[in-house]
Amino acid sequence: MSTENIDEKRSWSSRFSFLRTKRAIATLTFLVVASVVLIALGATHVLQPNTGNSASGGGNDGSSESNGDTLDSNEQSSDTNTTADGITTASSNWKPANSSSIADGTPLRIMSLGASLVRGEFSTGDIGFRKTMRDELIALNAPVNMVGSQRFGDMLDNDLEAYGGNRVDQIHEHATHIVPQLQPNVFLIQVGTNNVLQNRDVDKAGEHMEAFIDYLLAISNRSTVIFSTCLTNTVANCEPRILDVNQQYRELIKKYDSKPVLLAEMHPSEGFPDRPQAADIGPDGTHPTDFGYGLMGHIFTKSIQEADRKGYLRWPVENGLERDGEVGRAEETATTSELPPSTSTINSHTQTKAAITTGSAR
Structure with a gap:
């Protein structure tokens, strides 16, 4: 091979080496620039994975439950949502x-x-308030059974605690x-x-209510708890303490x-419409008039509807209780007698509605 051909090949080899080196430098420069850009975007939160709930409504299969359960307790929001109905x-x-929901026929x-x-x-x-609320729920096609160890009031399904x-x-x-035996799926609490009135544990009302709610959720684990603020009170010097409890x-x-x-x-005091006013409280300063009680019933109905809308209502434990609390009840005027609760028995009226331990009514 001639010297001229060898020189020519060396020339082309040098050119290719230069081009390869230039391409490598360009590629390396691009990767460095791209890395810097990505790091900058990540630092400014422009590029972050979407950890939000992609189906905020969720479904009746409870598929969205993990969204709440996986939150760190220190990171959970302390904000609240309040509807126009004051819930x-x-x-x-x-x-x-x-x-489930009222519309799906979940027994209440x-x-x-x-x-x-x-x-x-x-x-x-x-x-x-109980008959107003029950009648309104029945009008929404909800099967209702009021439960408890007591019976009180001129209505068939008059059980309560x-x-x-x-x-x-x-x-x-x-x-x-009584709760462990009856296993309600809706608790309505109005106490405080x-x-x-007794000026006792006023500053601990919220603390005691928290322990109460936690117990109910734990012992009846398919339940929804609705608790209410106290009504306005016209007894002398009581209203400031009522406001204190309500804020708790x-x-x-x-x-x-x-x-x-x-x-x-x-x-x-919170400005919501259709709350019992001082004029709706009776002469003893504490108990409402019939109209005031009716307002209470309507508020509780709205609360149960809100629980339905939020998907809180769950099918109750099957323990022999009727879905309709008036089934099996004679056409009678409900008595006003009370029996003390027992750890081993339920009063005879309640046992007529359900055979909880024996499988048959007594």
């Missing part, structure tokens, strides 16, 4: 497993807990004797006024993110 929940979009096994305001004392027929003069911790104690309850609801708990606003 407050924590801000989570969480839904429990096995959730409702236990009303509290004191004389829940019993409906001083109302016509001693029905208080309420005792005159009870404070928050006292009705909690009563509940421990006696803490004020409004702060408490913030703790129940990812829990089926709602606060029903009963007091007019």
Whole structure:
């Protein structure tokens, strides 16, 4: 091979080496620039994975439950959502497993807990808010069974768990004797006024209510808890303490993110329409007139509808209880007698509605 050809080949080889080196430098420069850009975007949160709930509504299969359960307890929001009807929940979009709705025919096994305001004392027929609420739920095609160890008021389905003069911790104690047997899927709590009237544990009402709610959710784990603020009170010097208890309850609801708990606003101070006013309270300064009780019933109905809308309502435990609390009841005027709760028995009226332990009515 001639010297000229060898020189020519060396020349072309040098050119290719130069081009390869230039291309490598260009590629390396591009990768460095791209890396710098990506790091900058990540630092400014422009590029972040979407960790939000892609299906905020969720479904009845409870598929969105993990959205609430996977939140770190220190990162959960303390904000609340309040509807135009004065119903407050924590801000989570969480839904429990096995959730359903009134429209789907979920039986509502409702236990009303509290004191004389829940019993409906001083109302016509001693029905208080319960008949108004029950009638409204029936009109929504909801199967309703009111449950409890007590019967009170001139209505067939008049079971409840309420005792005159009870404070928050006292009705909690009563509940421990009956809730495990009946397993309600809806609890309605209206209590706290006696803490004020007796001037006892007023500053602990919220703390005691929290322990009460936590117990109910744990022992009846398909349940939704609706607790309410206290009504306005015209007894001398009581209203400031009523406002104190109510504020404790409004702060408490913030703790129940990812829990089926709602606060029903009963007091007019928050500006919501159709709350019992001072003019709707009877002469004793504490118990409402019939009209005031009717407003309470409507508020509780709205609260149950809100629980439905949020997907909180779950099918109750099958334990022999009727879906309709009037089934099997004779056409009678309900009695006003009370029997003390027992850890081993339920009163005969309640046992007529369900065979809880033996499988047959007594």
